[in-house]
Amino acid sequence: MHNNLPFILAMIAAIVLLNTLAGKLRIAYPIVLIVAGLLVGFFPGLPMVKIDPDLIFFIFLPPLLFEASWNISFKEMKKWWRIIGSFAFLVVFFSALSVAVVAHHFLPGFTLALGFLLGGIVSPPDAVSTGAITKFVKIPKTTSAILEGESLLNDASSLIIFRFALIAVGTGQFFLQQAALSFLWMVIGGVGIGLFLGWIFIQAHKRLPLDAPSNIALTLIEPYFMYWLAEQLHCSGVLAVVSGGLFLSAKRLIFFNSSSRIQSSSVWESFVFILNGIVFLIIGLELPEIVDGLRQKGIPLTTAISSGVLVTGVLIASRIISSYAALLATYIFRPAVIPHARSNRRRWLMPLLLGWTGMRGVVSLAAALAIPITLENGSDFPQRNLILFITFVVIFLTLVLQGLTLPVLITRSGLFEGVVEEQPEEDTRRKIKHGLKAHIYQFLKSRHVTASSDQAIIEKLLFQWEERAKASDDSWMSENTKAIFLELLEVQRQYLTELNKDPLIDETLIRQQLYQIDLEEERLKII
Known part of the structure; x- marks a missing residue:
């Protein structure tokens, strides 16, 4: 096992380099890996x-x-x-x-x-x-x-x-x-x-x-x-x-x-x-033995x-x-x-x-x-x-x-240009963001404007949400404000989950938006 460990590590490094090469050539990496697996089989002395x-x-x-x-x-x-x-x-x-x-x-x-x-x-x-x-x-x-x-x-x-x-x-x-x-x-x-x-x-x-x-x-x-x-x-x-x-x-x-x-x-x-790459290289390493087996069987x-x-x-x-x-x-x-x-x-x-x-x-x-x-x-x-x-x-x-x-x-x-989407991606993305903004605005107005005594903070929250821009100075972010922001993010997730039930909405776009919300929550945790 210890003798093969350097070779296994070299295989993983080769997989990474081959993937980089595939990206440079704009070729799918499985194609490069299968060709590499074929070539690997001809190298003498490999374990x-x-x-x-x-x-x-x-x-x-x-x-x-x-x-x-x-x-x-x-x-x-x-x-x-x-x-x-x-x-x-x-x-x-x-x-x-x-x-x-x-x-x-x-x-x-x-x-x-x-x-x-x-x-x-x-x-x-x-x-x-x-x-x-x-x-x-x-x-x-x-x-x-x-x-x-x-x-x-x-x-x-x-x-x-x-x-x-x-x-x-x-x-x-x-x-x-x-x-x-x-x-x-x-x-x-x-x-x-x-x-x-x-x-x-x-x-x-x-x-x-x-x-x-x-x-x-x-x-x-x-x-x-x-x-x-x-x-x-x-x-x-x-x-x-x-x-x-x-x-x-x-x-x-x-x-x-x-x-x-x-x-x-x-x-x-x-x-x-890594698993995909290892399988392709393993079959390449076994090719010489497979070919020898064919010859022994008279094929x-x-x-x-x-x-x-x-x-x-x-x-x-x-x-x-x-x-x-x-x-x-x-x-x-x-x-x-x-x-x-x-x-x-x-x-x-x-x-x-x-x-x-x-x-x-x-x-x-x-x-x-x-x-x-x-x-x-x-x-x-x-x-x-x-x-x-x-x-x-x-x-x-x-x-x-x-x-x-x-x-x-x-x-x-151009044979498949006629296959159109039920709803263009940019229109869908715009619809998601517009609906999300409107939903959060109404949530803040109905939930926190009357419940909070600090009207200035609420207005700043609304402004930040509408502009979709991060504040350069987070000193105003108190623990109470941070709690409101975290609640705001959870409301966004709930809204997107309900919106995902719409058959015309691409779930990939929903997941991308949810990922952005997760990133925003992680940013808030370190403030």
Whole structure:
């Protein structure tokens, strides 16, 4: 362990430098990391970083899913739940089925069970990769919400397929009725355990005298505990983390103070960034061993590469076909929920964008690395090295091919400029600030002008709020005035929470305003 510690620290430093390079080149950092992972595999003399396959999911998945569920807009998920549900379950299953059929017929040594195993690994698109790529271009809020919601749920559906396929490969048997009952228990039990533990953790945050570092430390272990308990009860650990994370996120204003909310955002962002980078580099370090394993099995490297290209093509085609099928079904059964566009031509081009955003990433890598090395009888797991290699090729091609061309498709083609927002962002931001000012003004006038004997201080409070400017001299801020200000900030939070119920208001803007309020509260604490 001590011998590998300098190398692990060097990996983290390399991840930071690669992210800086990606920012300079205006390229999404997952693309740079996957290329770096490929190059790392060719460096001689680097130590092998071995992680027990049974621990891969437990180490990487819980925090990645928890952070995603913490930051997603649950309101937008509810608004577009039909499209999100179809992509997260139906499209993932169709993609896995397509890969299974093609792998069974065209890849040597692949049974249908192995095909489903490969399909379950490579079927879920990666939200981190998509978000990192689309941040350089402007995409509609509707599309962003659909992609974020899909990313949370497609991991669960694909990993359920992965689990059943893994059992089928190990036992050689598959019982549909038993699988259906197990699926129901995994879904219902996973969601139930996540919500129950989420409530337990909320009570712990509220009742224990925790400061900001302690609160953040507790959140770091929460996803691991949710995942572990659900897996012990043979439920879906992924759904437990997602449901628990969504529940905690919705209640963050209740059990987190401003210090905890501000500091936790930075801690979690850094933690998840490092985890993503480590997974990409680990697969690069294992590539030489994977290639050697292919040679020992008599599988030429050209065959492995062509297999990866074939599976990538199947995934891209199946996602685009599914996108158009989903739009067609919506036209027939629910035309009222179709996202607005200026013309039918551009509306029918929208599925192309959704289909082209199927970049694969960390979840697929973690799933592939989690394949056991041997079966229960001690024999080698069939086609493990080929599955790992195909997964790497799929991730590499989708990130590089789709990742580099997606911004060009959006900015230069003009195909998606017709997808307009229900309410422009600047108008929404202006509406929020105007409503907030009016609400606070009325609160101060009705609550404190008559209750306070110091009329001058009240007038100064009103002036400061209306001008939205910080006073250069805080000497006038007495303890009584500070208490009024803190009460004022809490009233703002309550107002924004109620305003967030408006379906036309983007929750991201609400959260940005809440973050500014938290910063203002922290400033008041040091006066």
